[in-house]
Amino acid sequence: MIVRYFLLFLSLNLLSSVLRCHVIEVGSHSAIHHIREALALAVDGDTIEVGRGNYQEQNLIVSKRICLIGKDYPVLDGEMKYEIISVTGDSVLIKGFHLINSGVSGTIDYAGIKIYDASHVVIEDNILEKTFFGIYSQNAKNCIIRNNRLSSFGVDELQCGNGVHCWKCDSMQIIHNTVMNHRDGIYFEFVTNSIIWRNVSEKNIRYGLHFMFSNHDTYVANYFHQNGAGVAVMFSNHVGMFGNNFTDNWGDSSYGILLKEISDGYIEGNSFFSNTTGIVMEGASRIVTSKNKFSENGNALRIQASCMDITLQDNEFYSNMFDVATNGSLVLNFFNHNYWDRYEGYDLNRDQLGDVPFRPVSLYGMITEKNPPAMILFGSFLTKILDRTERVMPGLTPENLVDPQPRMKRFLL
């Protein structure tokens, strides 16, 4: 897969250099003052270089195979009325612009840059500020969105759109973008075979990443930080999540990731730090969760009874207020070889695995699950006594929810 992308990337680069026939310069010192004129003049394969300046061009429609390149980040101002760039042609490169003030509307999804039904479009090194939607792809294929910095107004859900928004796309690469103060940082709906890699999505009003009906996608090494509700992955299958960081998603209904109706996924090597809940699983099945770190979360993990075939092994849980919460007895999920800082067992044969099983669900955790107002007793002496008694003589916590061989020591880096 990666090889394929690499080749694609190479060939695009080659193409653009071979086919660079004309360079049309735009700027105050050039013959052409407006990008709009340059676009009209250009033919397939041309490059338009835009010099420094402030351009109020209303809506620019790029329908030809051209490179539109900004030098020293020329400003494209949408005057709070227009969609700034609309890409309708294939194989377009848009690079190095500073886009500000797109239109805001309750009915039209104005964006900084919008790709309509195109393929092989590359959008890179742009700065988008105060745009309603950031980079919007609709029915796009094989596009690369790379190294962009996006930020919106960050006021409320109605006044901000999503940062990187993909709808009905395929084979997209979303790489190393920084998205903040949008509604959802990155939004995927009906997107397949795509990769989200090394992005930073923070301080967005709703989700850092919002993922729906999108199968066979992978996101790797992203950083989701202080988003209103964390990351939601819903109604999808074959999603891989590797080495991501979910940090400080702290709020009344917030979590690191929400997995809703997800199947056949991998969650590996992620770090969940200081979230209200690390992972919430609802109706998830056949998910392998391994080598993740859960620390200083309210709840590390919440698995609803509607989940099945969830494997949790080789994870680390420490300094969480509750390790695992559930509303059922969780018969069909498997815990093994995890590290739990609350584990107090022993290891006689020195194989680094405890000889006594560990029950990650605490009695008080169960109580608050059934009776949320009892949360008011959190940290009290009574709840400590309850948990301790239950640990010595288990009777009320789910019998099958055990880690039979917990690890004695932390082992992840």
Added chain:
Amino acid sequence: MNKLLKYVIADILRTKVMIAYTVLLFLISFVVFALENSPGKGVLTMMSVVLFMVPLVSISFSAIYLYNSAEFVELMLSQPINRNKVWAGIFIGLGLSLIIAFAVGYGIPMLLFSAADGWVLFLTGIFLSACFSGLGLLSAVRVRDKARGIGAVLMIWIFFSIIFDGLVLFLSFQFADYPLEKPLMVLSALNPVDLSRILVLLDMNISALLGYTGAIFQSNLGTWSGMVFISIILLFWCVLPFFWSIKFFRKKDL
């Protein structure tokens, strides 16, 4: 203003129990802050220690002190000093001594490890010291017999530390079908230990974890004003035993 005060404080601070209490608190705080990898976690652990230890020591030490210094009180009252002043001297002296012991025992490790999150717990410990020393004096002035008095004091401590919470838990299950957050919030105002706990949790922004209950606290009061509100109730809890006990002390036969 109250000449007795300085003598009471000087007397108490020199007792072995008080020194032991300070040292123990110091050691526990030191170890906890040193071992926990984040100060926030350290404060959470210390919260359990403080909520457990400070009320117990404050209430029992105060009661025993009053029983043991009955003759001293008599000596003072045979001097031309108003009863109210004698009581105020003892009350404030004991409270201040316990506060000083706590402030030194917990405060110094907190500053050493610069656990900025720990200030609210510091404040809470001061409230608890004052409040429970007051409750100890109140029961000692009401119950003449020392053994029964100490028994009463321990019962009060167990009540506020465990039984009260047990009742809250029981009620929350009994009335699980009703919106309980607000009644429980009001109920917790009746227990200084619970109030202190909630105060610390509110400050540590764990209220999000407290789910709807935390949201109620935060939305009804807001974090800042909520904390001020709880502090005022706690202050009331510190002052109430004084005015209650002075009624008995004025009429007490020595």
Added chain:
Amino acid sequence: MIEINALHKYFGKFQALSDVNLFLEKGHCYALIGPNGSGKTTLIKSILSLVIPSSGKIQIDGKVWGNNPEYRKMIGYMPQNPRFPDSMTIGQIFSMMKDVRGEYVADEELIRSYHIDQMSHKKLGTLSGGTKQKVNAALAFLFTPQILILDEPTAGLDPVSAEILKEKIQQERRRGKLILITSHILSDLDDLISDLVFMQEGKIMVQCSLDWIKQETQQHVLTKAIASWMKNQNVDR
């Protein structure tokens, strides 16, 4: 100096003082005697407002003082079982008393004759009963009060110290002060007192001068005089 009218005190159902009427004058030394539990200490404590009377009136220096503590400036009180804060030294307790009363002109005769000033660095917790009693006595006389109330003053004192104390009491009486002593050991009081107050079951049985009782009973030793008077009383009954 002290006038008590119809004083009653109940501890729960138990009646500790019943209709006590008493008039005590300057320049007299009263012995308040009676068996254990007869209400002597309760009476003394009522005068000092340590015990709040159930009913009745106590006037001191012609006034009912109520909650006003100022009258206690006139009184030096020596309680029965002195206990002072253990961690304080003798020097500190004296300076504290001076500080608390706000009086600095003091009668330090007893301090000198008991050599208390030489051990002023000693902690009160380490003192023997006798030494504590000496401190107790010295404190009672410290502020040259008009009225001295001494509860079992010689208890625990060695004969020499007891003699010093008695000497001091007599000297103060000659200066026209009112002295009220309770004691079990009647022989101790023989040469000190001028008047007798005898209490039983919370009532004043008799208040009379020493001369009168000696005449009445034809006995010259106090103990015998009282014993014989009691016998007569019982016969009368």
